[in-house]
Amino acid sequence: MTDHTTLNRFDDLLKIMHRLRGPGGCPWDAEQTHESLKRYLLEETYEVLEAIDSGNPELLQEELGDLLLQPVFHAAIAEEQGRFAMDDVIATLCSKLVRRHPHVFGDMEIADSAAQIENWETIKKAEKGTGRPSALSGVPPHLPALLKAQKVTEKASRVGFDWEHADQVMAKVMEELHEFEEAWASGNRAHMEDELGDLLFAIVNLGRFLSLNPEEALRKTIDRFQRRFLYIEQTLHSRGHTLDNATLEEMEQLWGEAKQIEKRSAGK
Numbered sequence: 001m002t003d004h005t006t007l008n009r010f011d012d013l014l015k016i017m018h019r020l021r022g023p024g025g026c027p028w029d030a031e032q033t034h035e036s037l038k039r040y041l042l043e044e045t046y047e048v049l050e051a052i053d054s055g056n057p058e059l060l061q062e063e064l065g066d067l068l069l070q071p072v073f074h075a076a077i078a079e080e081q082g083r084f085a086m087d088d089v090i091a092t093l094c095s096k097l098v099r100r101h102p103h104v105f106g107d108m109e110i111a112d113s114a115a116q117i118e119n120w121e122t123i124k125k126a127e128k129g130t131g132r133p134s135a136l137s138g139v140p141p142h143l144p145a146l147l148k149a150q151k152v153t154e155k156a157s158r159v160g161f162d163w164e165h166a167d168q169v170m171a172k173v174m175e176e177l178h179e180f181e182e183a184w185a186s187g188n189r190a191h192m193e194d195e196l197g198d199l200l201f202a203i204v205n206l207g208r209f210l211s212l213n214p215e216e217a218l219r220k221t222i223d224r225f226q227r228r229f230l231y232i233e234q235t236l237h238s239r240g241h242t243l244d245n246a247t248l249e250e251m252e253q254l255w256g257e258a259k260q261i262e263k264r265s266a267g268k
Helices: 004-021 027-031 038-054 057-080 086-099 113-128 145-158 166-186 189-209 214-238 248-266
Strands: none
Touching: 004 027, 004 057, 038 057, 057 086, 145 189, 145 214, 166 189, 189 214, 214 248
16 A cells, blocks of 8 residues: 555655746746657656666666656646646546456456456447547557557457467568568569568567567667677777778677677576
8 A cells, every 4th residue: 555655755746846837946847848748758768668678676766757757747737727637647547447457346257367458448448439430549649660560450459350370470471571572673662661561560460479579579689789789899999990990700700709798698
């Protein structure tokens, strides 16, 4: 249960925000709008992900605080406009959590997490009514493309538009790869772009079918690439060389060394 100290600290946070935006407060904070804060909400979210990956609890604590500031900021703006306050945000969330977990707060029985997801969607659909024009409605338009593709295919899957076996999805990936190769050979850039998109979409579908998060998988690959590339730069620098005067063979050799170092480290 939440103790009074936690509640008092949250109340302090709300007071600090109102002070920052009030008379004699911070000019920058006072100038912010829902629109201007959008970029910070995204930035803070990704910094939380980075903190999780770091395994550093102190850093995660700090970044979660920075992320918490964003809904507090938006709620303060909305309260000033007479629309809603932070208390309304919390009340809406509490009501939703209780309503969408009848197996916890009611007498419904749920077999497993998959059944809970299905039930959550059923309740959510009932709440939203019949106003949504498509089974694919409700996917935020500003999601990163890979994550958006995953959400779209998840929704399509829930209404039965899906493969039965993983090998069927893999066959689709290979089919799209072949079509991209044909587009590449044609030299038609518009066609190449279309087929590259189809290939990426098929790969996302494969990840979803295998319960692998494509956004997370690609992010980790990028992190590995950056670590290995940094190793190349640092090693070359230690030898009195730079990327400009290094050969491709030298860089590939150092890339291989970086991979071996990672494997040894992972085996510890």
